[in-house]
Amino acid sequence: xxxxxxxxxxxxxxxxxxxxxxxxxxxxxxxxxxxxxxxxxxxxxxxxxxxxxxxxxxxxxxxxxxxxxxxxxxxxxxxxxxxxxxxxxxxxxxxxxxxxxxxxxxxxxxxxxxxxxxxxxxxxxxxxxxxxxxxxxxxxxxxxxxxxxxxxxxxxxxxxxxxxxxxxxxxxxxxxxxxxxxxxxxxxxxxxxxxxxxxxxxxxxxxxxxxxxxxxxxxxxxxxxxxxxxxxxxxxxxxxxxxxxxxxxxxxxxxxxxxxxxxxxxxxxxxxxxxxxxxxxxxxxxxxxxxxxxxxxxxxxxxxxxxxxxxxxxxxxxxxx
Amino acid sequence: xxxxxxxxxxxxxxxxxxxxxxxxxxxxxxxxxxxxxxxxxxxxxxxxxxxxxxxxxxxxxxxxxxxxxxxxxxxxxxxxxxxxxxxxxxxxxxxxxxxxxxxxxxxxxxxxxxxxxxxxxxxxxxxxxxxxxxxxxxxxxxxxxxxxxxxxxxxxxxxxxxxxxxxxxxxxxxxxxxxxxxxxxxxxxxxxxxxxxxxxxxxxxxxxxxxxxxxxxxxxxxxxxxxxxxxxxxxxxxxxxxxxxxxxxxxxxxxxxxxxxxxxxxxxxxxxxxxxxxxxxxxxxxxxxxxxxxxxxxxxxxxxxxxxxxxxxxxxxxxxx
Numbered sequence: 173x174x175x176x177x178x179x180x181x182x183x184x185x186x187x188x189x190x191x192x193x194x195x196x197x198x199x200x201x202x203x204x205x206x207x208x209x210x211x212x213x214x215x216x217x218x219x220x221x222x223x224x225x226x227x228x229x230x231x232x233x234x235x236x237x238x239x240x241x242x243x244x245x246x247x248x249x250x251x252x253x254x255x256x257x258x259x260x261x262x263x264x265x266x267x268x269x270x271x272x273x274x275x276x277x278x279x280x281x282x283x284x285x286x287x288x289x290x291x292x293x294x295x296x297x298x299x300x301x302x303x304x305x306x307x308x309x310x311x312x313x314x315x316x317x318x319x320x321x322x323x324x325x326x327x328x329x330x331x332x333x334x335x336x337x338x339x340x341x342x343x344x345x346x347x348x349x350x351x352x353x354x355x356x357x358x359x360x361x362x363x364x365x366x367x368x369x370x371x372x373x374x375x376x377x378x379x380x381x382x383x384x385x386x387x388x389x390x391x392x393x394x395x396x397x398x399x400x401x402x403x404x405x406x407x408x409x410x411x412x413x414x415x416x417x418x419x420x421x422x423x424x425x426x427x428x429x430x431x432x433x434x435x436x437x438x439x440x441x442x443x444x445x446x447x448x449x450x451x452x453x454x455x456x457x458x459x460x461x462x463x464x465x466x467x468x469x470x471x472x473x474x475x476x477x478x479x480x481x482x483x484x485x486x487x488x489x490x491x492x493x
Numbered sequence: 494x495x496x497x498x499x500x501x502x503x504x505x506x507x508x509x510x511x512x513x514x515x516x517x518x519x520x521x522x523x524x525x526x527x528x529x530x531x532x533x534x535x536x537x538x539x540x541x542x543x544x545x546x547x548x549x550x551x552x553x554x555x556x557x558x559x560x561x562x563x564x565x566x567x568x569x570x571x572x573x574x575x576x577x578x579x580x581x582x583x584x585x586x587x588x589x590x591x592x593x594x595x596x597x598x599x600x601x602x603x604x605x606x607x608x609x610x611x612x613x614x615x616x617x618x619x620x621x622x623x624x625x626x627x628x629x630x631x632x633x634x635x636x637x638x639x640x641x642x643x644x645x646x647x648x649x650x651x652x653x654x655x656x657x658x659x660x661x662x663x664x665x666x667x668x669x670x671x672x673x674x675x676x677x678x679x680x681x682x683x684x685x686x687x688x689x690x691x692x693x694x695x696x697x698x699x700x701x702x703x704x705x706x707x708x709x710x711x712x713x714x715x716x717x718x719x720x721x722x723x724x725x726x727x728x729x730x731x732x733x734x735x736x737x738x739x740x741x742x743x744x745x746x747x748x749x750x751x752x753x754x755x756x757x758x759x760x761x762x763x764x765x766x767x768x769x770x771x772x773x774x775x776x777x778x779x780x781x782x783x784x785x786x787x788x789x790x791x792x793x794x795x796x797x798x799x800x801x802x803x804x805x806x807x808x809x810x811x812x813x814x
Binding site: 209214216227240242243247250251253265267268275489493 | 537544545548550568580588810814
């Protein structure tokens with residue numbers, strides 16, 4: 173049995189590896205070769221923690237297992253450790269024996285960033301020049317860093333509810349040598365690609381904040397009631413997602429479907445675009461919207477990838493289990 | 494982070510420790526201090542395997558986590574390893590960090606045996622003399638060994654669909670110095686305590702196979718459709734269980750409730766008897782029936798206990814995770 177501790181992940185996993193792992197598993201999901209199990213998510217009545225399991229099986233990648241963990245809101249203040257805590261466990265699909273245990277914190281950030289990047293690769297216009305960011309928290313830095321590798325962006329524009337956090341993402345733009353500009357939400361209409369990565373229960377982004385031809389990846393909505401963008405935007409856009417069942421229940425599409433503006437059949441798998449069974453973007457003025465809800469199979473995919481890297485580089489801990 | 498491999502469990506965990514852990518967690522469940530999460534159980538479409546997660550949180554014992562694993566029917570033939578494979582993962586309820594990983598195969602056998610033992614302690618007549626076994630497979634040996642410690646039994650009687658397997662349990666009776674006798678099902682009426690531990694979809698034990706005053710623990714039914722005893726027996730008995738929600742959906746009580754012979758309110762928690770909030774047996778000719786469905790909290794309880802023992806005895810593997 174192999175162990176890859178959290179502290180080793182940064183030295184092993186590249187954005188490119190995460191991208192490949194997530195792209196492959198989205199494709200496998202759409203082919204029917206990989207599926208997610210029902211999600212368990214419990215308010216445990218201790219430390220205000222949310223805890224649960226996201227599991228799945230990818231027959232193509234032979235990855236079976238789960239991510240376990242959750243959100244402990246008092247961690248940083250009480251214990252000096254981050255509030256999101258997760259661990260990935262991989263099992264041997266041939267025998268049911270545990271195969272690996274992998275720190276899941278950085279991997280979660282990387283796989284979430286990879287998901288919007290995969291959507292940009294397959295759905296954004298090739299000539300996209302302006303990258304827009306809605307949100308400037310810790311995860312936003314991961315999303316932007318990965319996004320900037322997908323097109324030759326000439327400018328990053330950013331908005332955040334608390335403008336004092338914008339330097340977080342300005343720093344990432346600087347590192348990539350791309351100028352940064354803070355804009356009001358109305359200014360976002362200039363962007364060719366937008367990522368929204370906020371945690372909110374009322375939409376910030378209205379339909380007229382997004383210009384024709386834009387690709388927008390909505391990455392912040394993963395719970396019933398959360399909402400980042402006005403439902404009317406989904407009616408104007410061609411909507412894609414990681415998993416349709418999640419998109420219409422806990423993702424951004426829950427509101428547009430609930431209001432009758434779109435139907436389940438209007439939501440398409442990003443994996444189908446990757447596989448070529450859906451055409452994806454069909455014109456330069458089409459708005460494409462990716463509803464990234466986050467699935468357990470992404471976690472298994474990046475964890476399986478990092479286990480291979482850890483073995484290759486000799487940093488995997490082997491335990492006779 | 495602490496690891497206790499499967500091979501260490503036999504040298505660490507005693508029947509007495511398993512008994513205490515299971516008795517305490519049943520009591521905590523009934524007090525509302527511990528609860529099980531919804532169970533995930535998936536036919537993964539590979540090797541005919543069933544795989545899933547049983548999780549929970551025991552606030553009294555501060556045990557949070559899950560058992561993951563399942564049933565790989567081809568394991569023994571193809572790989573020379575047992576078909577049931579499971580691993581228990583414990584998390585720190587204060588931070589969400591993974592605390593321990595524990596081999597779950599022997600623990601599962603021990604906690605299942607402990608459950609029927611706890612039911613015998615609290616529900617069987619004090620003067621019980623004849624122990625009856627329905628079933629003689631691998632798990633039956635665990636159940637019988639643990640049961641024989643609960644009363645001064647003078648005889649073990651046994652029945653199995655395949656009589657050639659009866660020597661499995663005869664051996665256990667011999668080891669305990671108690672005479673063994675094979676009986677037809679009708680002969681089971683002589684028993685003061687009965688454990689049924691079979692995997693069947695049609696009942697073997699009819700209501701008139703069980704005598705007045707008997708305590709019967711039904712330990713084999715954990716799935717919709719499975720059934721060990723005639724539903725009419727539950728109507729004659731006072732029915733107890735580990736978890737009422739499981740008992741009436743996937744446990745032995747599913748059939749009696751489904752047929753309208755008993756109601757959900759007729760099924761009582763064994764934990765309530767342990768806590769003294771239910772009187773348990775109230776007369777010497779009452780039939781008591783324990784529907785042991787198996788809950789994740791039992792797995793967490795024995796795993797937490799074995800982690801303590803492993804640390805105490807210096808065999809815990811510590812990994813800087």
